[in-house]
Amino acid sequence: MATEQREKWATYYMSSITLLGGSILIWSILQLEPITNLWILLLLFALLVVSEYYPMPVWRGFTAISFPILYVSFLIFDFTVTAVIYAIAVFFVNVVKHRPLRIILFNPAQLTICLFVSMQCIIWLDGWVQSLSLSDAWLGIVQFTLMQLVFFVINNLIVDIVLILRPQRYTVQAWMTKTLTELSAVSISLIYGGMLYVLGSQNRGNVDVITYFFFFSPLVGFSLLSSVIVRLGAEKRRMKALFHITSQLNQLVPGKFQLTELKKSFQDFIHADSFILLIKAGNHWKVQLSHAVDEPDAIDSDPAVNAMIIKKEHLIIRNTRTANDAKTNLLPPDLRSHAYFPLCVEGELLGLLMAGRNRSNSFTDEDVQSIATLTNQLAIALKSSQLVKEKEKRVLLEERNRIARDIHDGIAQTLAGVVMKLETAERRMHTEPEIALSLIDTSIIQLRQGLKNVRESIYALRPDPTERVGLTGAIAAKLEAIRSEEPFDLTFEVKGHERELPAELEKEMYAIFHESLQNVKKHAQAKTLDVSLDYQDQQVIMRITDDGKGFSLYEALVEKRKLSHFGILQLHQSAEKIGATLHVNSEPGVGTDITLTVSDVPEGGHNR
Known part of the structure; x- marks a missing residue:
């Protein structure tokens, strides 16, 4: 299936999910009744916002631990209230994080569908659950577990279909990583659900907003704290990568601008799905560093390269499908966001860094500032390398002139004098042999001195x-x-x-x-x-x-x-x-x- 066709099918599918979830949400809003426990509802809404904004780090990823809060909202109120506050919380978080519009609409709709299906399954299976003749606590735990598992299956199924339809490659390894990440979240939710019924069966008095706050605050607090710690760790790794890059730039062999060993550090710092670093060599461009990029051809005719030659300012393409700016052909075509950063010193374009990400609107202002800082350092290092090369050429020229002066002032004049003396000796050899022999002896002395000067010149060519x-x-x-x-x-x-x-x-x-x-x-x-x-x-x-x-x-x-x-x-x-x-x-x-x-x-x- 062609890339455009797969993109189209993925768009159709996401639109269908958005319409279906939106319909359920509208129906829920129409079914709303007056809220009696408003403070509890506001507390649960706030907890949902925090848990969605600060997802908990689990095995090889992040996931929001929101299901225990949703389940309690379902028990206190009903499905309609729970669906509305959940959709509003997810919508708000997506807007604050500057997600693309299609994601802002798709995520609440998708989760509303998952919530609706899981709760309908619980209602449908209620008779079977009641027939198990278990205690109230165990009945609640079984109900919570079934609802959690159905929510997990439906949610992952919807997301898997999107990832399969879209042009980007979705490998079995990626599926396993995502599934295990979500299963980690399910395990935490099940533990908390069990605690909910175990503590609830102890009849500790009236359950009010303070009780719910203290019950959920460890879960939400741990999610917030661990998320912040992991993000700070990621930022620390980025800063470490930047330090490694700048340190290596300062240690580059003068005149040899090679960055091959910095590929991993570039990837850690730029955090792009694909990037390519071009260096201008005369009137042409050459690839200095690249990640997830096929061997490019026709770099000189690339539209983005030609545009940056004129613009010489960084350019961020939020969505490559709708942008009117010149887009590069050097990066993979399925990337939704592009960022172009010129390497300029005093208006001279020395190089160009292009980076792309799978998701649209994924380059934040902080990303742009940090990458621009990196490209400025790259430009200075590249210019310094060029200046070193020019200095080496000047030094070489000066050395050649010095050798020429030494030859002219030394051996050349010596040989010229010897030639003149030998010519004179040749003319006088038969008439004045004594004078001729004297001239020959003098010439031999001068030749020896010239040989000595030649050896000194050769010695001068050795390392200083x-x-x-x-x-x-x-x-x-x-x-x-x-x-x-x-x-x-x-x-x-x-x-x-x-x-x-x-x-x-x-x-x-x-x-x-x-x-x-x-x-x-x-x-x-x-x-x-x-x-x-x-x-x-x-x-x-x-x-x-x-x-x-x-x-x-x-x-x-x-x-x-x-x-x-x-x-x-x-x-x-x-x-x-x-x-x-x-x-x-x-x-x-x-x-x-x-x-x-x-x-x-x-x-x-x-x-x-």
């Missing part, structure tokens, strides 16, 4: 030294490596309480140290080199001092700009990245003193 041994260890290792290669004396001093700094700070500080060291090796012609790290309370000072030939800072900057070299400019740019202050003091023939001050670095971390 500070990531392996920290800033202090990286500087000490670098100085130890060149101690035997360079003619100057080296000293390295660490002052203060050494602590671990943020990775970006250590990386840039080491880059400044490395660039300064290269400048000393290439240009300073120094005899001594002193390096120090001073860990102070709110700052770290790195100082690099040599006794080389020094230079004029102004002339050096002008020359570097002309030759596209970076040197001092590169040092200042690196310092600006981390908000540090760089001072370069140098004069020709005096040497150079480079001081880097990284401010506002709090005490913390751990000793190395």
Whole structure:
């Protein structure tokens, strides 16, 4: 049977039940007589409202324990009064809970039919019950039990037919769960019915409104309290799921937005029968996470997706059958309520969360607010991931430019000079062999130096030294490596309480140290080199001092700009990245003193 046809048959059936129950209810209203025990009636009505609004949690579900109250109302008054107050109580509760109109009308009518059939069966079986020759208490218990069982059978039969006719799948397991849940309620009602007759047979005096209140208050109070506790527990689980989701979002690998492990937490928090999370990848969409959704196709042409691209605001479709808004084709077609939440940051649409539920009008304002909060966090996490990717691209580009500068300033110039010397040596080999051999020897020395520079460049491509041994260890290792290669004396001093700094700070500080060291090796012609790290309370000072030939800072900057070299400019740019202050003091023939001050670095971390 097609989905539309099954939906139509279910609607016809529910309408028939509504008309039949409504007819019985109208007949009951016409048969009403003046009420003598008004206060008892009002008390029973209030108890019915509370028991229906706060159903008792039983095995794998909730159910209203209202039958003992109905039975007492039937004994005190009659069927007509009981049917009217029961229908009004159920109608009121359904309206307060914002149920769909068809449910608001169907539920009172269905329960009125169950009540009518069960009470008519008791009247029909009254002669047989009286023939059992039992005591009054046992006769009452038998009557209560028969009426309860008939009510249970008729009620479940009506509901089962609805669930079978509707398009949503109704499995045997779901039927067993529902039946066992209702049987749990029947068991509680039977216990209370037995207590009703056992206590009533003890002749404790007049039965008034106070008596009924104290008799039913434990039942209704326990139902109310247990219902509230279970709902608070469910809300606690939702908050726990939200905490798990947000915690995992904060721990996502930078640049890799994967949420596969959060599927269960999403389901617990959204509490939807089906949902799908789409992420925008360029000009197309891809599925990031889904539940109870077939592999979608044609996402880019989906009407709801295209509508949200323009709207960029959450949209709630209370009833998909009557709504005029664009509906998605990505969720199962039998869902009655849809909710669409865009993932936006500063007007940019990054993703889209779609959720659906079987029942219409099932997304409350609280649901919308909580899911919107989740999507806002998802949007921020997704945007952060994109920014990390962009930063990685920039870092990669900067690294490529650095390598290009190193090759241009180092090995390229060395090779160019070697080529020129070898060409000159070739021309003079026959006429001036001594000069040619001298040029070849010089070229060999330069080639060896170039090979050394190439190896240093290759070493620089490895993971940053500070990531392996920290800033202090990286500087000490670098100085130890060149101690035997360079003619100057080296000293390295660490002052203060050494602590671990943020990775970006250590990386840039080491880059400044490395660039300064290269400048000393290439240009300073120094005899001594002193390096120090001073860990102070709110700052770290790195100082690099040599006794080389020094230079004029102004002339050096002008020359570097002309030759596209970076040197001092590169040092200042690196310092600006981390908000540090760089001072370069140098004069020709005096040497150079480079001081880097990284401010506002709090005490913390751990000793190395």
